Amino acid sequence: AQKVTQAQTEISVVEKEDVTLDCVYETRDTTYYLFWYKQPPSGELVFLIRRNSFDEQNEISGRYSWNFQKSTSSFNFTITASQVVDSAVYFCALSETYNNDMRFGAGTRLTVKP
Amino acid sequence: DSGVTQTPKHLITATGQRVTLRCSPRSGDLSVYWYQQSLDQGLQFLIQYYNGEERAKGNILERFSAQQFPDLHSELNLSSLELGDSALYFCASSVDLRRGAGNEQFFGPGTRLTVL
Numbered sequence: 001a002q003k004v005t006q007a008q009t010e011i012s013v014v015e016k017e018d019v020t021l022d023c024v025y026e027t028r029d030t031t032y033y034l035f036w037y038k039q040p041p042s043g044e045l046v047f048l049i050r051r052n053s054f055d056e057q058n059e060i061s062g063r064y065s066w067n068f069q070k071s072t073s074s075f076n077f078t079i080t081a082s083q084v085v086d087s088a089v090y091f092c093a094l095s096e097t098y099n100n101d102m103r104f105g106a107g108t109r110l111t112v113k114p
Numbered sequence: 115d116s117g118v119t120q121t122p123k124h125l126i127t128a129t130g131q132r133v134t135l136r137c138s139p140r141s142g143d144l145s146v147y148w149y150q151q152s153l154d155q156g157l158q159f160l161i162q163y164y165n166g167e168e169r170a171k172g173n174i175l176e177r178f179s180a181q182q183f184p185d186l187h188s189e190l191n192l193s194s195l196e197l198g199d200s201a202l203y204f205c206a207s208s209v210d211l212r213r214g215a216g217n218e219q220f221f222g223p224g225t226r227l228t229v230l
Contacts, residue, residue, distance in 0.1 A: 032216070037221075043223065043224055044116070044221060044222075044223050045204060045206075045221035046116075046221075047218050047220060047221075050218045091157065095216045097216070101162075102159055102219060103159070104156060104158075104159075107157070
């Protein structure tokens with residue numbers, strides 16, 4: 001069965017610091033999909049990125065970057081030069097090929113202080 | 115704004131009661147998913163409907179049921195409510211043109227249910 005572990009429950013940084021959120025997953029499928037979602041204080045879940053298991057290229061989008069390493073079953077998320085607006089709970093999620101059950105990690109609460 | 119709408123935003127009810135949560139997916143999305151977010155259980159997948167039919171089931175209690183109508187909106191029915199059912203209930207939708215394609219899901223704003 002699939003499983004997602006976000007070991008960091010809470011992280012607090014000062015504005016402009018870089019921060020990395022860890023995500024480790026378990027699956028028996030060879031084809032699977034990984035996601036990151038952001039949940040700001042307002043409560044909605046905002047989609048950030050989707051990555052399939054055959055694409056190990058790292059991705060950068062502005063201040064956000066993602067590092068996917070199949071060898072360590074990790075899909076880590078880095079925010080460069082953090083801002084107060086980045087304060088939110090971030091969820092990593094896994095979806096297997098024939099299983100539409102998207103399994104979420106417990107989330108990491110990021111607080112960025114001015 | 116994800117394009118997924120959920121009503122009501124807040125719901126307060128008593129134990130033993132029954133409530134219905136409603137979701138309208140993004141235009142063109144055929145799949146609707148329901149999730150429950152609580153402090154102790156985190157975000158849990160409940161059930162998925164695709165074009166009117168149940169496609170996948172997660173940790174959904176027998177007291178809960180859902181359906182998707184011909185216009186693709188969905189309803190989640192929660193009955194014999196208990197204090198522990200208090201949670202944020204999310205609906206999400208995706209295109210799902212091909213089964214198992216891992217389409218990203220777009221979430222609605224959620225319905226906060228409080229059972230007193």
